[in-house]
Amino acid sequence: MKDVDIRDISRRDPEPLVLPQMNELKPLPAGLGGVDGPAFTPLSAQTTEKCECGLDGVCALSLPKPKSREEEEVLVKKFLSGVEKLFTKENNWTFLQPLLLTMEACTRCQTCSDSCHLYEASGRNEMYRPTFRSEILRRIYFKHVKQGGVLSRFQHGDIELNWPMVARLAELAYRCNLCRRCAQTCPIGADNALVAHELRKIFSMEMGIAAKEIHENGSMKQLKTGSSTGMNPAAVKDNIEFIDDEMTEKTGIETHTPWDVEGAEYLVLHNAGEILAWPENPGAFATILNAAGVSWTMSSELVGYDSINYGLWYDDAQFARVALKHVGAAKNLKVKKILIGECGHAHKALSVIADRLMGELNMPRVSSMSVLRDIVVSGKLDLDPSRNNFPVTLHDPCNMVRLMGVVEPQREILRLIAPQFREMEPHGVNNYCCGGGSGFAIMSPNNFSDWRFQISGRKKLEQVLTAFGDCLDPAIPKYVCAPCSNCKGQMRDLFAYWNLWDKHQILYGGLVELIVNAMTTVKPGFLEWQWH
């Protein structure tokens, strides 16, 4: 592995600091028969010529190269001004204390490194250490924000602030899933994932630089059309009507999704991606809630029908705007609670991170995992576990589990309805990210997908194959239950890349699909063993 020095980040030559080499990555799990995946796709000549690709030969942001040194200097000044703002309460009261504590208290002992799936999967690539980017920001902070002199350099080291460094740091901010597994192991309580989050904020909030998929096609589109999928209220109602019809036909139970019901018990917020990519998920929710006699509704108010909140990953203002729209839609309908569907980041965004922003709009937000557990345990549904008599494992979405503490409800359900349920190791709050966290699941510019499947998803791939190690025979269908839309997106792409369906008949899906599949009032065979 090429040795990377922290100060290399400021190197002026355009060559990537490091190129991940296939033979250096963590060996693939035995379940793949020792077959390596395709090699990294090299960046096109056009991308290399026009975009900043000096980090690792992977390009997530397609950041255009400045045309002159003057332009570079303007950008560097902007970056520095963003760094300074990051350490002021007026601009960053939202995360100032955690950030400052991480900057000032980290002892740089590297205890966190081994907990990071990216670092491990990359074959311990120095640049993917959780501390690598933090060390760069720390040196900038002490030198430029604290205006440290000789003593500061003695304590914290030095760094050259120039455009190549800024450009590389922008990319490096998008080489972290923000899963915070590293923070969990830090004896001091420093949080290197937070540093990646805060760096993304500088780039977005000061410089207008963000991954296109999460800003322009994400939060901006959501605020404009109502959903990052582009569905406006009329389109989403049409789609849901179609799903209701499909569900009625498939289950044999009349399925109806109520819209804009004032005073309902729950406003149900789905990740709108489910409606388009996995329509059986919102359909299954409707089937379960109706069968259990729950009073619920969806909202056709702008943004009120798409639970996503990509601001969580990169921009406080975008985050607050979407969160307030969500809770505003619920208030307008005078519902009693918000029920968050199978979407991990939506769970954390609305329940945890937005909690202190609610003001007068504050109202109860409830996890679908807990509500579904209560329904299943109550006996309101007649369930036949033998319908789910195939190996099932559970993926823990980081946002829902480690970062919110919703751990057991989904397990209680699976223990009741899936006789062959088995855990991944490690699991629960010690889980590994699917590799699609922090927006990566929807990002595939240039060759970024290769990085997602070869590096960020590698640990999850290993976990899945290990969990099914006793039944990898393709004659046995297997199910990875991932109650999170983004995680499912990553699994769909990851499993397809590694051909897990053809090789091992491993399917992924949500939790509600398994519940409906077990309902005796539903026609058998709800779960379709087809790759999708």
Add this chain to the structure above:
Amino acid sequence: MTALVFFLMYAGILVFLIGCIRRVLQYSRMPLHLRWELYPVPHEAPERVRHGGSYFEETEWWKKEQTANLAGELGFMIPEMLLLRGLWEFNRKLWYRSFPFHFGLYLLIGAAILSGMGAIFGGFAVGAALFTVARLLAWSGLALTTLGGAALFWRRLTDPELRNYTGLGDLFNVGAFALACGLVIFGKLAYGMMPMGAFAHALFTFDTSVKMPVMVSAGLMLGSVIVGYIPYTHMAHFVAKYFTYHSIRWDDAPNNAKIASKVAEYLTYRPTWLAPHIGGDGVKNWAEVATTNPTAAPEVRK
């Protein structure tokens, strides 16, 4: 020489206390941040702590009193503070070096406190007993800190994993502790010195007529400088750690009137973020920014 040693010892402790208080004030006066907890949270109900769960696992969580599981917190914190449980669990190699170093420092603090008490009760039997224990703690503390500090120094110097994260300051921090304690041990063993009780008494009464071996004096002076230096470096992580755990990792308090009132004040701050979609012009406050739709036509952005 003795006067200088005593002066530096008092000055070191004073500068240390001032630095620590400054740090505490700095961190405690910061605005309340958005929630950023990390599970498991040990003050959760015991049945949930076991699997790392939160009150969000209940469907009517907002109707219930928040759990105050002090035993859970102490059960986590005490082994963490005294035994460095996190390192034991996640970085055993470092624990073998770091634990003796930190525990040695705890013993030295204990020895200093007991010596002070011994000096106060000097005329009584209890004073002598306190000095006996203090002597035991001091010797053990000096030995452990020297060994641990030297081991940490060597690791910093030789471990390729730390190359990018080790500067001269890091080497100085651990090296100076080891050197200071080592000098005191060596000086005392090689040249002898007055009993600990007499030294504590002289220190308390600022009796500079007492004589100390040069090596002991050098060790005490270096140690005093280091003590004063601690709060101005990342070695003050013992202060930071209170906040990283109690104010961040474990801060799962749901919104309430007190929190809402603080946040209402922060929403009047006027951000200056320059990206066009933020529009932080220093005039609009956070409440206005958060309720502006950047995709709407300018006249209907609100």
